[in-house]
Amino acid sequence: xxxxxxHYFYGDFVMKIAAIIAEYNPFHKGHQFQIEETRRLTGADYxxxxxxxxxxxxxxxxxxxxYLRTKMAxxxxxxxxxxLPSLYAISSAExxxxxGVTLLNKLGVIDYLSFGSECGDIQLMINCAxxxxxxxxxxxxxxxxxxxxxxxxxxxxxxxxxxxxxxxNDTFASTADAIKALLSTPNNxxxxxxxxSLLALNSNIEPVTIRRKGCEYxxxxxxxxxxxxxSASAIxxxxxxxSADYLYHLPDTVAAxxxxxxxxxxxxTEDDFSLLxxxxxxxxxxxxxxxxxxxxxELSFKIKKHLPEYRSFSQFCxxxxxxNLTYTRISRTLLHILLxxxxxxxxxxxxQKRALDIPYxxxxxxxxxxxxxxxxxxxxxxxxxxxxIADATALLSEEGVAMLLQDIYACDxxxxxxxxxxxxxxxxxxxxxxxxxxxxxxxxxPVIV
Numbered sequence: 001x002x003x004x005x006x007h008y009f010y011g012d013f014v015m016k017i018a019a020i021i022a023e024y025n026p027f028h029k030g031h032q033f034q035i036e037e038t039r040r041l042t043g044a045d046y047x048x049x050x051x052x053x054x055x056x057x058x059x060x061x062x063x064x065x066x067y068l069r070t071k072m073a074x075x076x077x078x079x080x081x082x083x084l085p086s087l088y089a090i091s092s093a094e095x096x097x098x099x100g101v102t103l104l105n106k107l108g109v110i111d112y113l114s115f116g117s118e119c120g121d122i123q124l125m126i127n128c129a130x131x132x133x134x135x136x137x138x139x140x141x142x143x144x145x146x147x148x149x150x151x152x153x154x155x156x157x158x159x160x161x162x163x164x165x166x167x168x169n170d171t172f173a174s175t176a177d178a179i180k181a182l183l184s185t186p187n188n189x190x191x192x193x194x195x196x197s198l199l200a201l202n203s204n205i206e207p208v209t210i211r212r213k214g215c216e217y218x219x220x221x222x223x224x225x226x227x228x229x230x231s232a233s234a235i236x237x238x239x240x241x242x243s244a245d246y247l248y249h250l251p252d253t254v255a256a257x258x259x260x261x262x263x264x265x266x267x268x269t270e271d272d273f274s275l276l277x278x279x280x281x282x283x284x285x286x287x288x289x290x291x292x293x294x295x296x297x298e299l300s301f302k303i304k305k306h307l308p309e310y311r312s313f314s315q316f317c318x319x320x321x322x323x324n325l326t327y328t329r330i331s332r333t334l335l336h337i338l339l340x341x342x343x344x345x346x347x348x349x350x351x352q353k354r355a356l357d358i359p360y361x362x363x364x365x366x367x368x369x370x371x372x373x374x375x376x377x378x379x380x381x382x383x384x385x386x387x388x389i390a391d392a393t394a395l396l397s398e399e400g401v402a403m404l405l406q407d408i409y410a411c412d413x414x415x416x417x418x419x420x421x422x423x424x425x426x427x428x429x430x431x432x433x434x435x436x437x438x439x440x441x442x443x444x445x446p447v448i449v
Contacts, residue, residue, distance in 0.1 A: 018044035021100035030229030059332030075253035079370035097193030108380035120211030129195035359400030365447030
């Protein structure tokens with residue numbers, strides 16, 4: 001790995017392509033900076049993005065639908081946007097990363113994978129990823145035991161990995177400090193999962209990391225200058241507090257789309273799904289919820305026990321969280337229940353031996369001058385590029401169709417809630433509620449700018 005470069009020809013043009021796996025919830029100046037830095041550092045001619053659909057990895061709906069976010073990404077510098085299948089988009093960091101990396105690997109045209117990190121040291125991340133990938137069954141059991149005692153998974157993994165370092169090594173202290181930082185900050189953790197996935201697949205895609213510039217990932221305060229990019233969390237926090245201060249932190253083209261689509265009035269949160277989730281939990285409480293992804297027997301029991309105290313999606317997450325069950329873990333599990341996401345067989349296999357099912361690449365949008373990328377994908381990809389849902393069944397296996405239908409179902413659930421909220425708040429003045437009907441995946445074409 002890290003020694004090979006793909007070169008694709010489009011006419012007489014040698015094509016170099018970098019990729020980013022993202023959520024863009026929402027797309028902001030920090031994301032635009034990452035795209036620009038990716039081009040500068042890699043010399044890439046094109047930047048392809050694999051983006052989450054209508055629901056995101058922290059276990060929540062996106063602020064606005066995937067087609068509008070695709071338009072934002074394209075206006076902010078991306079050349080092509082593909083959808084990460086919903087199963088992986090709302091999975092834990094390990095499966096989110098491996099799903100995205102597997103998709104990119106199957107395209108057969110990607111030279112680089114670029115991601116942000118707090119450390120900015122790609123060699124350190126690769127070395128740590130190798131160590132994590134080679135963890136023994138005994139170490140995995142140690143992690144499980146620590147979680148059972150109340151430690152969160154990230155802290156348990158950190159402790160076990162540090163114990164495995166050779167104490168007699170002269171650089172032990174500095175290495176231990178570096179690993180603590182790597183395993184305790186969100187972008188580092190996700191970056192490690194990208195590196196693990198590339199190593200496990202023996203991929204020729206080269207990882208590139210860009211040091212995070214600006215506010216912390218979970219920072220809820222908007223900065224007052226361009227030297228510190230606001231986090232997506234801070235922008236969402238401003239939206240929740242009916243503040244328009246976030247507009248300063250969006251590229252001009254994205255700010256214009258926010259205004260045009262009245263996102264301040266119609267953005268979606270997990271609590272918009274409260275009644276729908278409550279009905280689902282009531283309907284299935286007798287059977288329990290352990291068949292759903294990430295739902296342990298302990299969490300299933302807590303859900304049933306506390307269901308009479310349910311008031312809203314977010315309130316229920318707060319009620320159920322504990323030392324070893326974080327808010328995000330619970331939110332993601334509840335979303336799995338809401339969207340009927342069961343545990344795939346492959347998820348029980350160690351990463352080194354795991355082969356995730358990625359049967360297609362779903363095209364959400366592209367720039368007109370990037371059509372050569374699509375031609376290269378069609379020529380080199382081991383999976384079909386889907387731009388028209390109506391044609392997909394003829395290209396996919398039964399399992400592939402089932403995964404695509406899961407994506408469509410997630411979109412339908414999201415659009416049902418959005419169209420209702422938009423119609424109530426905006427009436428006919430809202431762009432997406434003029435027809436007072438949800439977006440239809442079978443009629444929706446890729447976004448082209």
